Amino acid sequence: MYDGSPDLGRNDECWCGSGKKYKKCHLDFDERLSALYNAGEEVPTHDLLKTAEDIEGVKRSAEVNIGALDYVAERIGVGTTTEEINQWVYDYTVAHDAIPAPLNYEGFPDSVCTSVNEVVCHGIPSENYTLKEGDIINVDCSTIKDGYFSDSSRMFCIGEVSPEDADLVRVTKEAVEEGLKAVKPWGHLGDIGAAVNAYATAHGYTVVREFGGHGVGLEFHEDPFVSFVTKPGTGPILAPGLMFTIEPMINRGEAAIDMSDPNGWTVRTADGLPTAQWEVQLVITEDGYELLSW
Ligand code: MF3
Ligand code: CO
Secondary structure: OOOOOOOOOOOEEOOOOOOOOOOHHHHHHHHHHHHHHOOOOOOOOOEOOOHHHHHHHHHHHHHHHHHHHHHHHHOOOOOOEEHHHHHHHHHHHHOOHHHHOOOOOOHOOOEEEEEOEEEEEEEOOOOOOEOOOOOOEEEEEEEEOOEEEEEEEEEEEEEOOOHHHHHHHHHHHHHHHHHHHOOOOOEHHHHHHHHHHHHHOOOOEEEEOOOOOOEEOOOOOOEEEOOOOOOOOOEEEEOOOOOEEEEOOOEOOOOOOOOOOOOOOOOEEEOOOOOEOOOOEEEEEOOOOEEEEO
């Protein structure tokens, strides 16, 4: 039996904070989750489902996160060091009464991840790396505001980049859009990864298996893990209130990665070929989804 439903009477106040009676609010919803569970589906636990108040909090956090990435976008170019990006994100974030989530997260030393060319993710900013014409870089920003977490990342092409790298960056962004098109309330999480994967591989690229998206909102990284190597109709049910990221890492060459950097963070492609990533944060709604950060 499904035991994820809250222990509420029909006339008790609903758990979602609406102030309505349970029977007029989420009772049907909980019965639907329970029926799916009993039919053998994987359903998200209740603590992962965000209330309207949670979503408002995350939006205020995301406003800063989006603003920080816009701030970077206005300034980044040939000659920027990745440490300057780190300073911009730090300054912008604290000026908006928020905290950069990466800073000191499990020992991460900086306020943002900057991943250039063959760096798949978790690149550490450095005053010794100056962006040059032809580089492609992912800037991954995450913000905590009033305890709420937002997380998104964008690619930037520095000056004129090769047609091959420009294509990788564009296709990776389009892969995220394909993933979003596959989002269906009460559908499966695996539909998203399958759509992303099909699009990337149709363009001759490979998809990183070891890293993916994640639940987010009340913590930096919550369940579920969002793989981009999945089959349709598999994985957890996309119940309204589930909040997570779509952030595939897509490689020009092999999918294999190299995690041997002694700093313990920087992940590279095993073959040294370029890789790209875009990240958006969304919440499942009754009739679709709402984008929260990008
Ligand atoms: N922002 C990354 C993500 O999308 C996580 C970075 S963890 C850090 O999940 F410590 F490296 F910042
Ligand atoms: Co993320």
